[in-house]
Amino acid sequence: MTPPIRVIPNAAQRATSLLRTIQYTHPPSCPCHSNPGYHQSPPTGIIPRLQGAGQRRFATPGSNADLQEYAFEMAASAIRFGPGVTKEVGMDFKNMGAKRVCVVTDSTVDKLDAMRQVREGLTREGINFDVYSEVRVEPKDTSIKAAIDWARPYKPDAFLAVGGGSVIDTAKLMNLYTAYPDADFLDFVNAPLGKGLPVDKPLKPLIAVPTTAGTGSETTGTAIFDLVSKRAKTGVAHRNLKPTLGICDPINTRTMPAAVKASSGLDVLCHSLESWTAIPYHQRTPRPSNPILRPAYQGANPISDIFSFHALRSTVKYLPRSVRDPDDFEAQSEMLLAATLAGVGFGNAGVHLCHGMSYPISGQNPGYQHAGYDVPSPLIPHGVSVAVSAPAVFRFTAHSNPERHLAAAEAFGVDISNVKKESAGEVLAEALIKFLADLGDQPKGLKDLGFTNDHIEDLVEGTIPQARVLMLAPGLSKELEHEKDQLRRLFEDAMTH
């Protein structure tokens, strides 16, 4: 029995393994494809499609034994969902024996009914708590460090995050760095910008109460922020960061302005589309030598597929209704659920190019101010920065697994019965362009955000550090100059829809 411990294979091992791949894979798969085994046509109908129908869903025992991943993992926070459920949170902390809770929010959410419910619920149960309401929207390492500095002397025995993704992500990092008081900030930050160390012990309980239907951060082990010194968006990602419980109360998302509903919903759309089309987990290399090193962003797998595709269908159906009608409580509830389901999906599969490219797009904003966002400085909301490149991205990725892209187009209501595989990318791109246009107030490409071709080199350079998500992009070269060239063309294509 060979233990799965391995080191980076040397060139000879790689070549042997490659030969083995070609020799033993049936039907013969070309290793130039990023995504072999994803090529066969499934029958119509969503469940048969999810089940693969000839498409390889599982690793084969013994194949590529020492090179490729052979397992996938699924972990998600417990979720409680219901209108009014926020008021139970005091009882939850009491049930877990927490006596001193660090409540994390931002100055806007602090004034909303969600925070009133939280204060009343904690007070009713006699839980001591203190509120940190200085969370910055689109957090920077400096704002995160300030939050950690606040939390450390408070010595909480549990955390409660009430807000959008920025708040929940900040709370995760406060929890992490209070548990590792001697850690350097970069120790846990994703490689290559940080050291990417695994979180090797359980953290304090964290309950997350989302007030937007977008990030799905209430179910994931991911926390994203701007690393100012490197001028890059990065983060920390490990399963142990995930909240203990996500409390999804659709009453709390009623307060989102229409523009926030739209951009949060576009984040959900891209979470589901990117995780659905990410390379399959068994194509990821290298296989981890220890399960603690298996990334949460592990590639598409049979469980994440269920969540991602379901969330995609929901978003297509309910996001337009939710944006259009502030009284459509059903659509808002469905969008909150879709955001959470997409969170489980991408939280266990990953995202790729839309997210990888979005970080320099929002970070290098030439001065665009999105309509409906009442903020003092220029802002490209996260969901907008993600969706703006989506038509170009899926036009690019479609050739590696056209069936999945056709299934996605079908989710947008496109009749795909007579569409050729070669057109899968174009058809999905068109469906996306129409969806964005119908949603309203969305940029029709990077040009509308103020970017020109002169910005492309910087955008490419800003994307390259996103190794963790780029490695999941189907069709993207692993050779740096080729990869840059592909990204250049992607940004060019994303200039106008």
Added chain:
Amino acid sequence: MTPPIRVIPNAAQRATSLLRTIQYTHPPSCPCHSNPGYHQSPPTGIIPRLQGAGQRRFATPGSNADLQEYAFEMAASAIRFGPGVTKEVGMDFKNMGAKRVCVVTDSTVDKLDAMRQVREGLTREGINFDVYSEVRVEPKDTSIKAAIDWARPYKPDAFLAVGGGSVIDTAKLMNLYTAYPDADFLDFVNAPLGKGLPVDKPLKPLIAVPTTAGTGSETTGTAIFDLVSKRAKTGVAHRNLKPTLGICDPINTRTMPAAVKASSGLDVLCHSLESWTAIPYHQRTPRPSNPILRPAYQGANPISDIFSFHALRSTVKYLPRSVRDPDDFEAQSEMLLAATLAGVGFGNAGVHLCHGMSYPISGQNPGYQHAGYDVPSPLIPHGVSVAVSAPAVFRFTAHSNPERHLAAAEAFGVDISNVKKESAGEVLAEALIKFLADLGDQPKGLKDLGFTNDHIEDLVEGTIPQARVLMLAPGLSKELEHEKDQLRRLFEDAMTH
């Protein structure tokens, strides 16, 4: 703000609430129905069906505020899935800092490759462990107590279960009762047979390695056994009982004989069908006064629906292949995944009549010995005892939500486009009868197991204590004599398919 704390409403409150239900629900719903809001026709296509299309999926804010449930919760063990993944288990215990592991198995599994992998994996990482291999198939309270007595003095800091549902369930109870050394055995046992106390603290880590594709116990907080003194099957059910991690290695299920594959798979089939058709969570009463009292068996909900329906489709497709061909590794892998997905589904929704009726069926076995099971005394395997009543059960439950039963029939490949709602039960029953007959070696009703009409009163009396699952049965009366009469007719109908 009214806190959700409540006591059992008195008659006046009940009447007012009932009036409110009738007055404010749109369309007007008759409280005599167990399942209002489940009546409208969804469009064809599985995702629209899952999404309800007019069917009420969520509680409405403020409606029935003090009577009915308004939230649902979803919790599942982390799952790792892949051929060969068993050998990682030593690293997992090392990663969590465990130094003394109680390994639980049975005498058959103890000799299989799965246990060899486990011993090697633990030894390689220098983990101390001791193996308890005396687990009884279909455990009794006496066998559970013997296992607990073994575990207590060993003082493990973690548990590892390697086997089928009996092993995993026994390990859960060893974990529970070593954490509560002063508890009476009945304290946590489901009411009304036991006190049904909530498990109010976290237990030691438990990793479960299933060797059958059936119970889904690796993802649930449920443990089932025979309570000999009461001549009833019962158990303990609480989220805190669920394993930390389920390690699903399809290599481990290869060793199942065909008969075990079939009966385990029929358990999966009924888990998915029963949780899919259980009453919706928002019809369950009373709403719990504290979230710790919200049962895991909470009724069908929008997240469990996804798992249950997906598992149903998989089982219909892959169970026959898995039973027929011992070399069909794809079908076996899919069945292991389906068992786990169904576990998440019923673990967060519940089962109802097939399971409720199965306990007296297997407990009062007149002497039936199932083909292919090499055991010394008569045995009706759990999956067989569950599936034998399924045609009668779904014929009975269909009138309360015909659309869900039609969707289930469609999952069996039935063309439902011209089927009337009134025929939903009959059509699903026929699909089930054909499925069982095609699978082979299955009893064609209770008569084939040796039951006659003279046994019916005892079977009914043995079903009544299963309050926890009966409360989720759509269409079953809450009035005892009426309920008994309905059960009598169900057992009569289950005599021959």
